[in-house]
Amino acid sequence: MQLLDDHVVLILGGGSGLGLGVARHCLGEGAHVAIMEVSADKLVDLKAEFGEEVLLVHGDVTSIEDLEATRTAVLDRWGRLDALIGAQGIFDGNIPLKDVPLDRIESLFDEVFHIDVLGYILAARVFVGDLEQSHGAIVLTSSTAAYAADGGGLFYTAAKGAVRSIVNQLAFEFAPRVRVNGVAPSGIANSQLRGPAALGLEGNKQSDIPKEAFLEQFLSLTLMPTLPTPEEYGPLFAYLASRHNTTMTGQTIVADQGLFNRAVISNGTVDRVGQ
Template sequence: MGTLDSKVAIVTGAGRGIGRAIAEKFAHEGANVVVADLDADASAEVAKHLGGGALGIGTDVTSRESVEAMVTRVRDAVGQIDVLVNNAGWDKAGPFVDSDPTDWDRIVRVNLYGVLHTSKAVLPTFINQGFGSVVNIASDAGRVGSSGEAVYSATKGGVIAFTKTIAREVARHGVRANAVCPGPTDTALFEEFAGPKLRESLARAIPFRRIGTPGDVAGAVAFLASDEAAYITGQTLSVSGGLTMS
Protein backbone atom coordinates (compact mmCIF):
# COMPACT_ATOMS: atom_id res chain seq x y z
CA MET A 1 0.00 0.00 0.00
CA GLY A 2 1.15 3.52 -0.80
CA THR A 3 1.20 6.43 1.62
CA LEU A 4 -1.52 8.20 -0.36
CA ASP A 5 -3.82 5.26 -1.07
CA SER A 6 -7.35 6.30 -2.11
CA LYS A 7 -6.66 10.00 -1.60
CA VAL A 8 -7.81 12.46 -4.25
CA ALA A 9 -5.11 15.04 -4.90
CA ILE A 10 -5.28 18.17 -7.04
CA VAL A 11 -1.89 19.23 -8.40
CA THR A 12 -1.72 22.52 -10.30
CA GLY A 13 0.88 23.13 -12.97
CA ALA A 14 1.19 19.36 -13.32
CA GLY A 15 1.69 19.30 -17.08
CA ARG A 16 5.48 19.37 -16.82
CA GLY A 17 8.48 19.81 -14.55
CA ILE A 18 8.07 19.64 -10.79
CA GLY A 19 4.28 19.43 -11.03
CA ARG A 20 4.42 16.39 -13.30
CA ALA A 21 6.95 14.70 -11.01
CA ILE A 22 4.63 15.32 -8.05
CA ALA A 23 1.68 13.87 -9.97
CA GLU A 24 3.71 10.78 -10.87
CA LYS A 25 4.91 10.31 -7.29
CA PHE A 26 1.38 10.68 -5.94
CA ALA A 27 0.03 8.14 -8.42
CA HIS A 28 2.82 5.75 -7.43
CA GLU A 29 1.77 6.17 -3.78
CA GLY A 30 -1.83 5.25 -4.64
CA ALA A 31 -3.52 8.63 -5.05
CA ASN A 32 -6.13 9.51 -7.63
CA VAL A 33 -4.50 12.57 -9.17
CA VAL A 34 -6.19 15.57 -10.72
CA VAL A 35 -3.72 17.00 -13.22
CA ALA A 36 -4.59 20.70 -13.46
CA ASP A 37 -2.60 22.78 -15.94
CA LEU A 38 -3.07 25.81 -18.17
CA ASP A 39 -2.15 23.55 -21.08
CA ALA A 40 -5.22 21.33 -21.36
CA ASP A 41 -3.47 18.98 -23.80
CA ALA A 42 -0.61 18.48 -21.35
CA SER A 43 -3.11 17.82 -18.56
CA ALA A 44 -4.80 15.13 -20.63
CA GLU A 45 -1.48 13.58 -21.67
CA VAL A 46 -0.16 13.35 -18.12
CA ALA A 47 -3.46 11.95 -16.83
CA LYS A 48 -3.40 9.29 -19.55
CA HIS A 49 0.20 8.48 -18.66
CA LEU A 50 -0.72 8.08 -14.97
CA GLY A 51 -3.74 5.92 -15.70
CA GLY A 52 -5.99 4.67 -12.93
CA GLY A 53 -8.29 7.36 -11.61
CA ALA A 54 -6.21 10.28 -12.90
CA LEU A 55 -8.17 13.19 -14.34
CA GLY A 56 -6.73 15.93 -16.58
CA ILE A 57 -8.39 19.34 -16.42
CA GLY A 58 -7.25 22.48 -18.22
CA THR A 59 -7.13 25.17 -15.53
CA ASP A 60 -6.03 28.80 -15.46
CA VAL A 61 -5.12 29.48 -11.83
CA THR A 62 -5.19 33.24 -12.46
CA SER A 63 -8.95 32.96 -13.01
CA ARG A 64 -11.24 32.32 -10.04
CA GLU A 65 -13.92 31.09 -12.42
CA SER A 66 -11.59 28.56 -14.03
CA VAL A 67 -10.40 27.29 -10.65
CA GLU A 68 -13.93 27.02 -9.26
CA ALA A 69 -15.06 25.13 -12.37
CA MET A 70 -12.16 22.69 -11.95
CA VAL A 71 -12.93 22.08 -8.28
CA THR A 72 -16.64 21.59 -9.02
CA ARG A 73 -15.79 19.09 -11.73
CA VAL A 74 -13.55 17.16 -9.33
CA ARG A 75 -16.26 17.02 -6.67
CA ASP A 76 -18.83 15.88 -9.22
CA ALA A 77 -16.52 13.26 -10.72
CA VAL A 78 -15.00 11.67 -7.62
CA GLY A 79 -16.94 13.10 -4.67
CA GLN A 80 -13.97 14.05 -2.52
CA ILE A 81 -10.77 16.08 -2.29
CA ASP A 82 -8.06 15.19 0.20
CA VAL A 83 -4.93 17.03 -0.94
CA LEU A 84 -4.23 20.31 -2.73
CA VAL A 85 -0.77 20.99 -4.15
CA ASN A 86 -0.29 24.52 -5.42
CA ASN A 87 2.60 24.13 -7.82
CA ALA A 88 1.72 26.34 -10.82
CA GLY A 89 4.24 29.13 -11.21
CA TRP A 90 5.90 31.47 -13.67
CA ASP A 91 8.91 33.78 -13.77
CA LYS A 92 10.86 36.03 -16.09
CA ALA A 93 14.36 36.64 -14.84
CA GLY A 94 16.33 39.87 -15.08
CA PRO A 95 17.39 42.90 -13.01
CA PHE A 96 14.41 44.53 -11.30
CA VAL A 97 15.28 48.01 -12.61
CA ASP A 98 15.00 46.69 -16.17
CA SER A 99 11.80 44.70 -15.59
CA ASP A 100 8.45 45.28 -17.29
CA PRO A 101 5.48 45.94 -14.98
CA THR A 102 3.38 43.80 -17.32
CA ASP A 103 5.55 40.86 -16.29
CA TRP A 104 5.11 41.78 -12.62
CA ASP A 105 1.39 41.40 -13.05
CA ARG A 106 1.64 37.94 -14.59
CA ILE A 107 4.12 36.72 -11.98
CA VAL A 108 1.88 37.92 -9.14
CA ARG A 109 -1.30 36.56 -10.71
CA VAL A 110 0.13 33.09 -11.32
CA ASN A 111 2.36 32.63 -8.28
CA LEU A 112 0.34 34.37 -5.58
CA TYR A 113 -3.23 34.86 -6.78
CA GLY A 114 -3.18 31.31 -8.14
CA VAL A 115 -2.58 30.00 -4.61
CA LEU A 116 -5.30 32.27 -3.22
CA HIS A 117 -7.83 31.14 -5.82
CA THR A 118 -7.32 27.41 -5.33
CA SER A 119 -7.17 27.71 -1.54
CA LYS A 120 -10.39 29.72 -1.46
CA ALA A 121 -12.09 27.07 -3.60
CA VAL A 122 -10.83 23.97 -1.74
CA LEU A 123 -10.41 24.93 1.93
CA PRO A 124 -14.16 25.02 2.68
CA THR A 125 -14.36 21.37 1.62
CA PHE A 126 -11.43 20.47 3.88
CA ILE A 127 -12.99 22.35 6.81
CA ASN A 128 -16.38 20.72 6.35
CA GLN A 129 -14.95 17.21 6.20
CA GLY A 130 -12.55 17.77 9.09
CA PHE A 131 -9.34 16.87 7.26
CA GLY A 132 -7.19 17.81 4.30
CA SER A 133 -3.62 18.72 3.42
CA VAL A 134 -2.37 21.73 1.47
CA VAL A 135 1.19 21.77 0.17
CA ASN A 136 2.27 25.01 -1.45
CA ILE A 137 5.34 25.04 -3.67
CA ALA A 138 7.19 28.20 -2.72
CA SER A 139 10.92 28.67 -3.33
CA ASP A 140 14.11 29.35 -1.47
CA ALA A 141 14.00 32.61 -3.42
CA GLY A 142 11.16 33.56 -1.08
CA ARG A 143 13.30 32.78 1.97
CA VAL A 144 16.68 34.25 1.09
CA GLY A 145 16.13 36.21 -2.14
CA SER A 146 17.47 35.51 -5.61
CA SER A 147 19.26 37.98 -7.86
CA GLY A 148 17.30 38.57 -11.04
CA GLU A 149 14.07 37.28 -9.51
CA ALA A 150 12.87 40.16 -7.34
CA VAL A 151 9.14 39.94 -8.06
CA TYR A 152 9.20 36.13 -8.15
CA SER A 153 10.93 36.15 -4.76
CA ALA A 154 8.31 38.54 -3.42
CA THR A 155 5.46 36.28 -4.51
CA LYS A 156 7.10 33.18 -3.08
CA GLY A 157 7.72 34.97 0.21
CA GLY A 158 4.03 35.79 0.16
CA VAL A 159 3.17 32.14 -0.40
CA ILE A 160 5.25 31.16 2.64
CA ALA A 161 3.53 33.75 4.85
CA PHE A 162 0.10 32.78 3.50
CA THR A 163 0.80 29.11 4.21
CA LYS A 164 1.71 29.79 7.83
CA THR A 165 -1.36 31.95 8.37
CA ILE A 166 -3.74 29.45 6.80
CA ALA A 167 -2.16 26.69 8.87
CA ARG A 168 -3.06 28.65 12.02
CA GLU A 169 -6.59 29.38 10.84
CA VAL A 170 -7.60 25.85 9.83
CA ALA A 171 -5.68 23.69 12.33
CA ARG A 172 -8.68 23.44 14.66
CA HIS A 173 -10.58 21.81 11.79
CA GLY A 174 -7.95 19.10 11.34
CA VAL A 175 -6.57 20.68 8.16
CA ARG A 176 -2.84 21.08 7.55
CA ALA A 177 -0.86 23.49 5.34
CA ASN A 178 2.86 23.39 4.63
CA ALA A 179 5.27 24.91 2.12
CA VAL A 180 8.06 23.26 0.16
CA CYS A 181 10.86 25.50 -1.08
CA PRO A 182 12.90 24.05 -3.94
CA GLY A 183 16.37 25.34 -4.58
CA PRO A 184 17.78 25.32 -8.15
CA THR A 185 15.92 22.49 -9.89
CA ASP A 186 16.40 21.02 -13.35
CA THR A 187 13.21 22.16 -15.07
CA ALA A 188 12.33 23.92 -18.32
CA LEU A 189 11.82 27.16 -16.39
CA PHE A 190 15.32 26.87 -14.92
CA GLU A 191 16.79 26.23 -18.36
CA GLU A 192 15.15 29.39 -19.71
CA PHE A 193 17.38 31.67 -17.68
CA ALA A 194 20.30 29.54 -16.47
CA GLY A 195 23.06 29.09 -19.01
CA PRO A 196 25.89 26.56 -18.65
CA LYS A 197 28.05 28.89 -16.56
CA LEU A 198 25.31 29.69 -14.03
CA ARG A 199 24.32 26.04 -13.87
CA GLU A 200 27.93 25.01 -13.18
CA SER A 201 28.46 27.68 -10.54
CA LEU A 202 25.25 26.75 -8.75
CA ALA A 203 26.18 23.07 -8.79
CA ARG A 204 29.55 23.95 -7.22
CA ALA A 205 27.82 25.98 -4.50
CA ILE A 206 25.44 23.17 -3.54
CA PRO A 207 26.94 20.79 -0.95
CA PHE A 208 25.67 17.78 -2.91
CA ARG A 209 27.40 19.22 -6.00
CA ARG A 210 24.40 18.85 -8.30
CA ILE A 211 21.25 20.67 -9.34
CA GLY A 212 18.08 19.25 -7.85
CA THR A 213 15.64 17.14 -9.85
CA PRO A 214 11.84 17.38 -9.91
CA GLY A 215 11.80 13.96 -8.23
CA ASP A 216 13.75 15.34 -5.28
CA VAL A 217 10.95 17.82 -4.66
CA ALA A 218 8.16 15.32 -5.29
CA GLY A 219 9.28 13.04 -2.47
CA ALA A 220 9.10 15.85 0.08
CA VAL A 221 5.67 16.94 -1.16
CA ALA A 222 4.31 13.38 -0.98
CA PHE A 223 5.47 13.07 2.62
CA LEU A 224 3.83 16.33 3.70
CA ALA A 225 0.63 15.42 1.88
CA SER A 226 0.41 12.01 3.56
CA ASP A 227 -0.91 10.95 6.95
CA GLU A 228 2.69 10.27 7.96
CA ALA A 229 2.95 14.05 8.41
CA ALA A 230 -0.30 14.25 10.39
CA TYR A 231 1.27 16.37 13.16
CA ILE A 232 3.15 18.73 10.85
CA THR A 233 1.64 22.05 9.83
CA GLY A 234 2.78 25.60 9.16
CA GLN A 235 6.27 24.45 8.21
CA THR A 236 8.60 25.52 5.42
CA LEU A 237 10.83 22.77 4.06
CA SER A 238 13.76 23.60 1.78
CA VAL A 239 14.74 21.00 -0.82
CA SER A 240 18.00 22.52 -1.96
CA GLY A 241 20.77 19.99 -1.46
CA GLY A 242 22.01 22.09 1.45
CA LEU A 243 22.39 25.32 -0.55
CA THR A 244 20.31 27.02 2.12
CA MET A 245 20.09 25.81 5.69
CA SER A 246 17.95 27.00 8.56
Protein backbone atom coordinates in the same frame (compact mmCIF):
# COMPACT_ATOMS: atom_id res chain seq x y z
CA MET B 1 0.84 0.27 2.46
CA GLN B 2 1.72 3.25 0.31
CA LEU B 3 1.93 6.80 1.63
CA LEU B 4 -1.08 8.11 -0.30
CA ASP B 5 -3.34 5.07 -0.39
CA ASP B 6 -6.99 6.19 -0.49
CA HIS B 7 -6.03 9.87 -0.93
CA VAL B 8 -7.58 12.14 -3.57
CA VAL B 9 -4.94 14.69 -4.57
CA LEU B 10 -5.40 17.69 -6.86
CA ILE B 11 -2.27 19.23 -8.37
CA LEU B 12 -2.46 22.73 -9.81
CA GLY B 13 -0.01 23.26 -12.67
CA GLY B 14 0.82 19.57 -13.00
CA GLY B 15 1.42 19.59 -16.74
CA SER B 16 5.22 19.77 -16.70
CA GLY B 17 8.29 20.39 -14.58
CA LEU B 18 7.90 20.21 -10.82
CA GLY B 19 4.13 19.68 -10.93
CA LEU B 20 4.40 16.72 -13.27
CA GLY B 21 7.17 15.16 -11.19
CA VAL B 22 5.04 15.51 -8.08
CA ALA B 23 2.02 14.04 -9.88
CA ARG B 24 4.02 11.01 -10.97
CA HIS B 25 5.29 10.46 -7.44
CA CYS B 26 1.82 10.80 -5.90
CA LEU B 27 0.49 8.22 -8.34
CA GLY B 28 3.30 5.90 -7.39
CA GLU B 29 2.32 6.33 -3.73
CA GLY B 30 -1.21 5.13 -4.47
CA ALA B 31 -3.11 8.43 -4.77
CA HIS B 32 -6.09 9.19 -6.97
CA VAL B 33 -4.71 12.17 -8.88
CA ALA B 34 -6.35 15.11 -10.62
CA ILE B 35 -4.35 17.72 -12.53
CA MET B 36 -5.49 21.24 -13.42
CA GLU B 37 -3.42 22.64 -16.28
CA VAL B 38 -3.74 25.82 -18.34
CA SER B 39 -1.87 24.53 -21.42
CA ALA B 40 -3.99 22.52 -23.85
CA ASP B 41 -0.83 21.11 -25.46
CA LYS B 42 0.43 19.82 -22.12
CA LEU B 43 -2.94 18.20 -21.46
CA VAL B 44 -2.55 16.23 -24.70
CA ASP B 45 0.80 14.92 -23.46
CA LEU B 46 -0.68 14.10 -20.05
CA LYS B 47 -3.49 12.17 -21.69
CA ALA B 48 -0.95 10.16 -23.67
CA GLU B 49 1.02 9.34 -20.51
CA PHE B 50 -1.77 8.66 -18.02
CA GLY B 51 -4.86 7.79 -20.06
CA GLU B 52 -7.95 7.65 -17.86
CA GLU B 53 -5.98 7.02 -14.66
CA VAL B 54 -5.60 10.74 -13.96
CA LEU B 55 -8.43 13.27 -14.05
CA LEU B 56 -7.31 16.08 -16.34
CA VAL B 57 -8.97 19.50 -16.20
CA HIS B 58 -8.22 22.44 -18.48
CA GLY B 59 -8.21 25.59 -16.41
CA ASP B 60 -6.48 28.76 -15.26
CA VAL B 61 -5.65 29.05 -11.55
CA THR B 62 -6.42 32.78 -11.64
CA SER B 63 -10.01 32.07 -12.73
CA ILE B 64 -12.58 31.40 -10.01
CA GLU B 65 -14.87 29.86 -12.62
CA ASP B 66 -12.15 27.41 -13.70
CA LEU B 67 -11.29 26.50 -10.12
CA GLU B 68 -14.94 25.85 -9.31
CA ALA B 69 -15.30 23.72 -12.44
CA THR B 70 -12.25 21.73 -11.34
CA ARG B 71 -13.79 21.27 -7.90
CA THR B 72 -16.98 19.95 -9.47
CA ALA B 73 -15.03 17.51 -11.65
CA VAL B 74 -13.05 16.16 -8.68
CA LEU B 75 -16.14 15.74 -6.49
CA ASP B 76 -18.11 14.15 -9.32
CA ARG B 77 -15.40 11.52 -9.74
CA TRP B 78 -14.37 10.77 -6.16
CA GLY B 79 -16.79 12.61 -3.87
CA ARG B 80 -14.06 14.25 -1.81
CA LEU B 81 -10.67 15.96 -1.84
CA ASP B 82 -7.88 15.06 0.59
CA ALA B 83 -5.01 17.25 -0.58
CA LEU B 84 -4.44 20.32 -2.73
CA ILE B 85 -0.92 20.79 -4.09
CA GLY B 86 -0.04 24.11 -5.71
CA ALA B 87 2.77 23.77 -8.24
CA GLN B 88 1.92 26.44 -10.81
CA GLY B 89 4.16 29.42 -11.37
CA ILE B 90 6.10 31.60 -13.77
CA PHE B 91 9.57 33.11 -13.57
CA ASP B 92 10.46 36.78 -13.95
CA GLY B 93 13.51 36.33 -16.17
CA ASN B 94 15.93 37.12 -13.33
CA ILE B 95 16.18 40.67 -14.64
CA PRO B 96 17.44 43.35 -12.20
CA LEU B 97 14.86 46.01 -11.37
CA LYS B 98 16.90 48.80 -12.94
CA ASP B 99 16.80 46.92 -16.26
CA VAL B 100 13.01 46.54 -16.24
CA PRO B 101 11.40 49.32 -18.30
CA LEU B 102 9.47 51.62 -16.00
CA ASP B 103 6.31 51.26 -18.05
CA ARG B 104 6.45 47.44 -17.71
CA ILE B 105 6.77 47.20 -13.94
CA GLU B 106 3.05 47.22 -13.20
CA SER B 107 2.18 44.61 -15.81
CA LEU B 108 5.11 42.41 -14.76
CA PHE B 109 4.05 42.61 -11.12
CA ASP B 110 0.45 41.79 -11.98
CA GLU B 111 1.39 38.81 -14.16
CA VAL B 112 3.81 37.19 -11.70
CA PHE B 113 1.70 37.82 -8.61
CA HIS B 114 -1.57 36.72 -10.22
CA ILE B 115 -0.15 33.32 -11.15
CA ASP B 116 2.36 32.73 -8.36
CA VAL B 117 0.36 34.20 -5.46
CA LEU B 118 -3.29 34.97 -6.25
CA GLY B 119 -3.75 31.52 -7.83
CA TYR B 120 -2.87 29.89 -4.50
CA ILE B 121 -5.16 32.21 -2.53
CA LEU B 122 -8.13 31.60 -4.82
CA ALA B 123 -7.60 27.84 -4.80
CA ALA B 124 -7.36 27.76 -1.01
CA ARG B 125 -10.65 29.64 -0.75
CA VAL B 126 -12.43 27.43 -3.31
CA PHE B 127 -11.32 24.10 -1.81
CA VAL B 128 -11.08 24.82 1.93
CA GLY B 129 -14.57 23.49 2.69
CA ASP B 130 -13.86 20.14 1.04
CA LEU B 131 -10.50 19.87 2.78
CA GLU B 132 -12.11 20.61 6.14
CA GLN B 133 -14.49 17.73 5.61
CA SER B 134 -11.65 15.31 4.91
CA HIS B 135 -9.25 16.81 7.50
CA GLY B 136 -6.99 17.30 4.53
CA ALA B 137 -3.90 19.24 3.53
CA ILE B 138 -2.67 22.08 1.37
CA VAL B 139 0.93 22.07 0.11
CA LEU B 140 2.19 25.16 -1.73
CA THR B 141 5.41 25.75 -3.65
CA SER B 142 7.68 28.51 -2.41
CA SER B 143 11.39 28.71 -3.28
CA THR B 144 14.77 29.26 -1.71
CA ALA B 145 14.43 32.64 -3.41
CA ALA B 146 12.10 33.52 -0.53
CA TYR B 147 15.01 33.15 1.89
CA ALA B 148 18.02 34.57 0.07
CA ALA B 149 18.76 36.94 -2.78
CA ASP B 150 19.68 35.93 -6.33
CA GLY B 151 17.23 33.05 -6.68
CA GLY B 152 15.37 35.10 -9.27
CA GLY B 153 14.55 38.71 -9.96
CA LEU B 154 12.72 41.02 -7.58
CA PHE B 155 9.23 40.01 -8.68
CA TYR B 156 9.76 36.25 -8.46
CA THR B 157 11.56 36.61 -5.13
CA ALA B 158 8.78 38.77 -3.69
CA ALA B 159 6.11 36.38 -4.95
CA LYS B 160 7.77 33.34 -3.41
CA GLY B 161 8.20 35.24 -0.15
CA ALA B 162 4.47 35.92 -0.25
CA VAL B 163 3.78 32.20 -0.67
CA ARG B 164 5.82 31.47 2.42
CA SER B 165 3.70 33.98 4.36
CA ILE B 166 0.47 32.53 2.93
CA VAL B 167 1.47 29.13 4.32
CA ASN B 168 1.90 30.63 7.79
CA GLN B 169 -1.36 32.57 7.77
CA LEU B 170 -3.57 29.86 6.26
CA ALA B 171 -2.19 27.25 8.65
CA PHE B 172 -3.37 29.52 11.47
CA GLU B 173 -6.75 30.26 9.88
CA PHE B 174 -7.55 26.70 8.77
CA ALA B 175 -6.40 24.91 11.93
CA PRO B 176 -7.09 22.36 13.22
CA ARG B 177 -8.96 20.68 10.35
CA VAL B 178 -6.62 21.53 7.45
CA ARG B 179 -2.83 21.29 7.53
CA VAL B 180 -1.07 23.92 5.42
CA ASN B 181 2.62 23.58 4.56
CA GLY B 182 5.03 24.49 1.82
CA VAL B 183 8.12 23.25 0.01
CA ALA B 184 10.89 25.63 -1.05
CA PRO B 185 13.00 23.95 -3.74
CA SER B 186 16.27 25.35 -4.99
CA GLY B 187 17.46 24.18 -8.40
CA ILE B 188 15.25 21.88 -10.46
CA ALA B 189 16.59 19.95 -13.44
CA ASN B 190 14.75 20.82 -16.66
CA SER B 191 12.61 23.48 -14.97
CA GLN B 192 9.66 24.44 -17.16
CA LEU B 193 8.80 27.76 -15.51
CA ARG B 194 8.15 30.17 -18.35
CA GLY B 195 9.16 33.80 -18.46
CA PRO B 196 6.73 36.72 -18.26
CA ALA B 197 4.73 37.93 -21.24
CA ALA B 198 5.07 41.43 -19.80
CA LEU B 199 8.72 41.36 -20.89
CA GLY B 200 8.17 39.34 -24.06
CA LEU B 201 9.73 36.27 -22.45
CA GLU B 202 6.72 33.95 -22.45
CA GLY B 203 8.55 31.66 -24.91
CA ASN B 204 11.53 31.30 -22.59
CA LYS B 205 11.92 28.75 -19.77
CA GLN B 206 14.27 28.49 -16.81
CA SER B 207 15.78 25.42 -18.45
CA ASP B 208 16.94 27.60 -21.36
CA ILE B 209 19.81 28.80 -19.16
CA PRO B 210 22.95 27.09 -20.54
CA LYS B 211 22.93 23.82 -18.63
CA GLU B 212 26.64 23.31 -18.07
CA ALA B 213 27.24 26.85 -16.85
CA PHE B 214 24.24 26.74 -14.51
CA LEU B 215 25.13 23.28 -13.20
CA GLU B 216 28.73 24.27 -12.51
CA GLN B 217 27.62 27.34 -10.57
CA PHE B 218 24.90 25.47 -8.69
CA LEU B 219 27.18 22.63 -7.62
CA SER B 220 29.85 25.07 -6.49
CA LEU B 221 27.40 26.49 -3.95
CA THR B 222 25.62 23.38 -2.67
CA LEU B 223 26.82 20.52 -0.49
CA MET B 224 25.17 17.76 -2.51
CA PRO B 225 26.59 16.97 -5.96
CA THR B 226 23.40 16.70 -8.03
CA LEU B 227 20.73 18.95 -9.48
CA PRO B 228 17.45 17.35 -8.33
CA THR B 229 14.83 16.26 -10.82
CA PRO B 230 11.17 17.22 -10.28
CA GLU B 231 10.44 13.64 -9.17
CA GLU B 232 13.05 13.87 -6.42
CA TYR B 233 11.02 16.62 -4.74
CA GLY B 234 7.92 14.42 -4.89
CA PRO B 235 8.41 12.67 -1.52
CA LEU B 236 8.36 15.99 0.33
CA PHE B 237 5.06 17.05 -1.23
CA ALA B 238 3.58 13.57 -0.79
CA TYR B 239 4.38 13.37 2.91
CA LEU B 240 2.99 16.83 3.65
CA ALA B 241 -0.14 15.96 1.65
CA SER B 242 -0.68 12.67 3.46
CA ARG B 243 -2.62 11.79 6.59
CA HIS B 244 0.65 10.41 7.96
CA ASN B 245 1.74 13.99 8.59
CA THR B 246 0.34 14.54 12.07
CA THR B 247 3.02 16.93 13.34
CA MET B 248 3.58 19.72 10.83
CA THR B 249 1.51 22.72 9.80
CA GLY B 250 2.55 26.29 9.03
CA GLN B 251 6.00 25.07 7.94
CA THR B 252 7.91 25.46 4.71
CA ILE B 253 10.55 22.80 4.08
CA VAL B 254 13.68 24.35 2.60
CA ALA B 255 15.00 21.74 0.15
CA ASP B 256 18.25 23.44 -0.76
CA GLN B 257 20.85 20.67 -1.12
CA GLY B 258 22.80 22.38 1.67
CA LEU B 259 22.89 25.70 -0.20
CA PHE B 260 22.35 27.77 2.94
CA ASN B 261 24.91 25.74 4.87
CA ARG B 262 27.68 26.25 2.33
CA ALA B 263 31.25 27.20 3.17
CA VAL B 264 32.16 30.83 2.47
CA ILE B 265 35.85 30.86 3.35
CA SER B 266 36.96 28.16 0.93
CA ASN B 267 35.49 30.04 -2.07
CA GLY B 268 34.00 26.84 -3.40
CA THR B 269 37.40 25.24 -4.00
CA VAL B 270 36.51 21.95 -2.29
CA ASP B 271 35.81 19.23 -4.88
CA ARG B 272 32.53 17.59 -3.87
CA VAL B 273 31.70 15.78 -7.09
CA GLY B 274 31.43 12.07 -6.43
CA GLN B 275 31.26 12.40 -2.65
